[in-house]
Amino acid sequence: MTKAPATPGAPVAPAGSVTPGVPVAPTGSVTPGVPVAPAGRRVVQAGPFSGTVSPRAVAVGAAGLVAALAIAVFSIGHGSFTIAPGDVVQVLFGGGTPAQKLIVLDLRLPRILVALLVGAALAVSGALTQTFARNPLASPDVLGVTHGASLGAVAVIVLGYSSSAVPFAALAGALVTAVLVYVLAWRRGIDGFRLVLVGIGVGEILTAGISWFLVRAEIVDATRATIWLNGSVAGAEWAQVRPLSLALVVLLPLAAATAFTLQAMQFDDDVAQALGIRLQLARLAVVLTAVALAAAAVAAAGPIEFVAFVVPQIALRLCGGSRPPLVVSAILGALLVVAADLAARTVLPDRELPVGLVTAIVGAPYLLWLLVRVNRRVSA
Amino acid sequence: MTAANDEHLPAQPTEHLPAQPAEHLPAQPAAHLPAQPAVRSATVQASPEPAISAPAPALALGRAGAAESREPRLRARGLRLGYGEDIVVDGLDLDIPDGAITAVVGPNGCGKSTLLRALGRLLRPRDGEVLLDGQRIDKMPTREVARIIGMLPQSPVAPDGLTVADLVMRGRHPHQNWFRQWSPTDQSIVTEALEWTDMRELAERPVDALSGGQRQRAWISMALAQGTEVLLLDEPTTYLDLSHQIDVLDLVDRLHRERDRTIVMVLHDLNLAARYAHHVVAMKDGRIVAQGTAESVFTVELLADVFGLAALVVPDPATGTPLVVPLPRSS
Numbered sequence: 001m002t003k004a005p006a007t008p009g010a011p012v013a014p015a016g017s018v019t020p021g022v023p024v025a026p027t028g029s030v031t032p033g034v035p036v037a038p039a040g041r042r043v044v045q046a047g048p049f050s051g052t053v054s055p056r057a058v059a060v061g062a063a064g065l066v067a068a069l070a071i072a073v074f075s076i077g078h079g080s081f082t083i084a085p086g087d088v089v090q091v092l093f094g095g096g097t098p099a100q101k102l103i104v105l106d107l108r109l110p111r112i113l114v115a116l117l118v119g120a121a122l123a124v125s126g127a128l129t130q131t132f133a134r135n136p137l138a139s140p141d142v143l144g145v146t147h148g149a150s151l152g153a154v155a156v157i158v159l160g161y162s163s164s165a166v167p168f169a170a171l172a173g174a175l176v177t178a179v180l181v182y183v184l185a186w187r188r189g190i191d192g193f194r195l196v197l198v199g200i201g202v203g204e205i206l207t208a209g210i211s212w213f214l215v216r217a218e219i220v221d222a223t224r225a226t227i228w229l230n231g232s233v234a235g236a237e238w239a240q241v242r243p244l245s246l247a248l249v250v251l252l253p254l255a256a257a258t259a260f261t262l263q264a265m266q267f268d269d270d271v272a273q274a275l276g277i278r279l280q281l282a283r284l285a286v287v288l289t290a291v292a293l294a295a296a297a298v299a300a301a302g303p304i305e306f307v308a309f310v311v312p313q314i315a316l317r318l319c320g321g322s323r324p325p326l327v328v329s330a331i332l333g334a335l336l337v338v339a340a341d342l343a344a345r346t347v348l349p350d351r352e353l354p355v356g357l358v359t360a361i362v363g364a365p366y367l368l369w370l371l372v373r374v375n376r377r378v379s380a
Numbered sequence: 381m382t383a384a385n386d387e388h389l390p391a392q393p394t395e396h397l398p399a400q401p402a403e404h405l406p407a408q409p410a411a412h413l414p415a416q417p418a419v420r421s422a423t424v425q426a427s428p429e430p431a432i433s434a435p436a437p438a439l440a441l442g443r444a445g446a447a448e449s450r451e452p453r454l455r456a457r458g459l460r461l462g463y464g465e466d467i468v469v470d471g472l473d474l475d476i477p478d479g480a481i482t483a484v485v486g487p488n489g490c491g492k493s494t495l496l497r498a499l500g501r502l503l504r505p506r507d508g509e510v511l512l513d514g515q516r517i518d519k520m521p522t523r524e525v526a527r528i529i530g531m532l533p534q535s536p537v538a539p540d541g542l543t544v545a546d547l548v549m550r551g552r553h554p555h556q557n558w559f560r561q562w563s564p565t566d567q568s569i570v571t572e573a574l575e576w577t578d579m580r581e582l583a584e585r586p587v588d589a590l591s592g593g594q595r596q597r598a599w600i601s602m603a604l605a606q607g608t609e610v611l612l613l614d615e616p617t618t619y620l621d622l623s624h625q626i627d628v629l630d631l632v633d634r635l636h637r638e639r640d641r642t643i644v645m646v647l648h649d650l651n652l653a654a655r656y657a658h659h660v661v662a663m664k665d666g667r668i669v670a671q672g673t674a675e676s677v678f679t680v681e682l683l684a685d686v687f688g689l690a691a692l693v694v695p696d697p698a699t700g701t702p703l704v705v706p707l708p709r710s711s
Contacts, residue, residue, distance in 0.1 A: 043562055043567075048559045048560075049559050049560075049561075050559070050560050050561065050562055050563060051560075051561035051562050052561065052562050134537075134539065257558065260556070260557070260558045260561060263550060263553065264550060264553045266538075266539040266542075267536065267537060267538065267539070267550070268533065268536060268537040269502075270497070270502050270531065270533040270536070271531075271532075271533060271536050271537070273501075273502050273522070274500055274502065274526065274529075274530060274531035274532075274533075275526055275550065275551075275553045275554055275606070276522045276523035276524075276525065276526030276527075276553065276554040277522070277553075278522055320541075321541065321546075322538075322539040322540065322541040322542035322543075322546060323539060
């Protein structure tokens with residue numbers, strides 16, 4: 001430790017002689033050194049914005065974006081009527097034959113777009129939830145969103161309403177459940193841990209409700225419901241793309257706006273408040289954004305498993321740092337779902353798997369591998 | 381019991397006080413050295429200690445001139461604090477002397493930490509008010525308060541994987557906004573805070589990989605980067621061995637001396653409180669029992685009353701501040 005220069009014999013000036021309020025210049029004992037650059041980060045300035053970015057995160061994000069777009073193009077071209085990637089790009093930029101245009105723009109593009117958007121929405125929702133709950137196991141699932149949406153969708157299917165009502169029922173179920181969980185968890189404010197516990201409890205009740213509907217359903221309806229419950233982007237149309245993209249246009253900037261506050265919210269409540277965070281307001285904003293993102297995604301494609309839970313953790317481990325990066329999470333979420341959808345369509349020759357099954361099969365082992373690898377590196 | 385123990389007190393000469401504080405010890409303000417024998421013997425008892433019967437006027441001794449002309453920045457009036465159904469503190473008034481180190485002492489559960497949280501607007505009073513520069517602290521924008529008052533809870537939790545440099549940078553949060561998340565000023569203040577706490581070499585280490593003493597220095601570094609004039613520390617020496625306790629308290633002392641910070645800390649160790657604090661506040665059952673200089677507060681009677689502790693109070697051979705020596709329960 002740097003010793004304060006204590007001159008023997010010289011009386012220390014009583015503090016009263018120092019004008020309170022005037023900042024005292026650092027004494028000679030402090031050696032002004034080279035400024036510490038933010039750990040592994042670069043300072044960026046763009047217009048009124050100044051902040052730091054990690055080159056590693058930029059690299060991961062760029063690679064993920066390229067991969068997601070490449071797979072999307074390939075996936076659009078793949079099918080019973082194969083179109084070369086070059087032709088797909090041409091069609092996307094306005095060229096191509098009428099037949100190619102029909103297949104790409106009307107039949108396959110909506111499905112791919114839904115996959116990309118749903119992946120991004122779920123991953124950002126998960127990143128927000130995990131950060132504010134300070135728990136890597138948290139995801140919108142534990143806020144009751146998924147279960148609420150599922151109960152709504154299954155109820156509509158089993159009770160014999162038209163398929164077009166399913167997304168609305170899912171959306172309504174998700175939002176009603178999220179509000180219920182939030183209200184039940186409220187006790188002079190919201191505590192992250194309590195919110196997660198209440199969410200799990202409510203989720204269990206809703207799961208029982210889903211099972212009850214499935215048990216008393218006609219076999220055809222039960223099959224439809226089960227497919228929906230596994231999450232699928234098959235048969236997605238422009239009618240699903242439009243509301244979903246609209247939701248993301250509003251919600252992703254909101255998520256980015258909370259990112260600055262999220263940094264300070266990672267500490268325990270007292271530290272966060274001491275740093276000047278209005279904790280309840282900030283929490284409400286983050287929870288609302290996360291719930292809305294998850295609800296929009298689930299309404300469009302059903303509960304695609306593991307994306308919200310696993311992608312933020314993968315992004316965190318690839319980029320380093322102390323919390324899941326939002327932008328990289330969004331990109332990797334889109335990548336995972338679009339890749340999983342491609343796999344779901346191609347792995348089995350005779351039938352298509354639900355995409356949620358593939359995300360679970362791909363995502364979970366990858367997270368395990370990352371955990372093992374990172375742990376080894378730390379202990380080595 | 382107290383009286384009986386007092387009989388055994390040897391009369392201590394005062395001449396053995398060292399003329400100069402040992403060099404490794406924090407230099408004490410001159411007024412801090414006791415002018416009278418620090419031992420409260422039976423004869424001294426005859427003249428009742430004013431500090432015990434009623435709260436002494438804040439900072440009557442020791443730091444004359446420090447804040448004579450103006451009101452202290454941080455004050456509490458008629459505070460009533462509690463959690464749920466329990467009222468922990470009731471009807472408490474307190475002035476925090478500016479530019480001085482104040483130590484709050486008292487037995488477990490007396491409301492010390494609760495009081496500190498209220499002073500740092502982390503706990504909303506049931507009644508009464510905390511005033512910062514004459515304004516109610518709970519009516520002020522919390523970010524504005526965060527630029528004036530910093531607070532370190534007892535066992536602050538940092539997220540996994542956060543490096544020391546990142547931690548200290550987060551201290552700049554109240555000075556930043558979404559558009560200006562980093563500036564050269566932030567950078568130089570963070571660097572200075574790291575150097576000042578001797579954490580520069582450990583800047584890239586994850587906080588969770590540090591030893592207890594290093595971790596506490598990292599958090600103090602963050603509080604320093606926050607650049608607040610008032611700093612509230614809840615038991616900053618918890619879980620530290622004695623040498624690291626001294627490290628941390630020396631750091632606090634330097635904050636006061638070199639930066640003129642106002643510091644309020646909850647401390648368990650009475651002897652360290654006596655050594656480092658200019659103003660001691662003794663609490664019991666949610667009330668302030670005595671306050672003033674360590675010499676005026678740490679008396680045999682008060683220790684018996686507040687802590688139920690039979691003890692001798694002798695001058696600390698190193699600094700001359702009161703040294704509390706507990707007597708065996710059986711004697």
